[in-house]
């Protein structure tokens with residue numbers, strides 16, 4: 001399934017044909033990247049009978065509303081840039097959602113041609129780099145090539161704030177992407193949704209890339225406190241070393257995390273982000 005537009009789904013059949021599909025009945029929603037079983041009903045049309053098992057589902061969630069971004073990914077790339085202004089809170093949240101699903105994740109610093117803005121953004125990403133996330137720098141306008149080897153053979157979703165350059169990157173990497181987007185608008189008789197839905201494109205010779213709509217808020221309401229903490233992998237080696245087993249890593253005595261921050265092993269901004277996310281989600285203990 002390469003794209004979902006409301007109740008309409010665009011499905012790529014095994015022979016490469018694109019089918020416009022609707023779900024059978026009120027079954028659970030399919031996500032971009034899902035493998036689905038389809039019954040053909042007319043030329044170019046079908047009904048989704050069943051959604052296949054998922055290896056992972058990348059999603060964000062408000063308290064009573066989940067938003068599936070894509071399924072069956074192998075990794076996510078969080079697209080960042082100096083312009084518009086970069087929200088590191090959103091970066092941290094997307095990484096938590098990825099870690100929860102066991103997805104590899106890395107950061108893309110796009111628009112390096114805007115030298116001054118890129119310097120500011122690079123500094124804002126330093127805490128993530130220190131935590132071990134690769135940062136791939138490029139200017140999609142000039143040359144998307146630095147990204148290519150990170151995508152080969154993988155199914156990668158590009159996620160991030162609006163305006164960071166996700167669609168520009170996809171258009172630079174997938175020659176037929178622009179045409180495909182236009183085609184879909186016509187196909188679904190509505191241009192309206194074409195830019196508000198995630199869309200999967202095949203990469204040659206293997207793999208795929210998912211362009212997703214910009215996110216302003218990346219809710220983690222589906223995750224409890226423990227899962228959010230696990231989204232900060234640099235804390236893992238310290239597991240259980242705090243004096244109190246329920247240590248919040250704030251002002252407790254004998255906190256191994258604070259000690260690691262003081263020794264420069266963990267970036268203080270990451271702990272600030274952890275606390276901000278926990279406070280905002282007021283995550284119940286699970």
Ligand SMILES: Nc1nc2c(ncn2[C@@H]2O[C@H](COP(=O)(O)OP(=O)(O)O)[C@@H](O)[C@H]2O)c(=O)[nH]1
Pocket residue numbers: 079110111112113114138139140141142161162163164165166167168169214
């Ligand atoms: N200067 C510069 N602008 C870029 C670059 N990549 C994208 N943009 C511009 O940033 C704006 C937003 O890009 P878009 O791909 O629509 O962002 P998206 O919302 O993340 O999909 C557009 O005006 C692009 O032309 C780049 O490498 N350098």
Ligand SMILES: [Mg+2]
Pocket residue numbers: 166167168212213214
């Ligand atoms: Mg876009």
Ligand SMILES: [Zn+2]
Pocket residue numbers: 242247248249250252254255256257258
């Ligand atoms: Zn602690």
